[in-house]
Amino acid sequence: MSEPIFVKVEAYKDVQNILTLVNDNMGRARKLLQELKDLKLEEDKQLNDFSLQLAEVESKVATINRELSNSPQQ
Secondary structure, rough: OOOOOOHHHHHHHHHHHEEEHHHHHHHHHHHHHHHHHHHHHHHHHHHHHHHHHHHHHHHHHHHHHHHHHOOOOO
């Protein structure tokens, strides 16, 4: 059998307080991590949208360039 461990009441309360702070900070860290993930998803969506819009503009510019190249010079 294990022997009982005697700890000063003050030290025990200090450890409890520290563990409470650690748990609170882990909760905050978890919440911040989720917020960062959400921001990243939104940024990725915006970058994808911008990329699609840029590709559309490039296609239109290429079409205009082809039309201008094929039109007779005046």
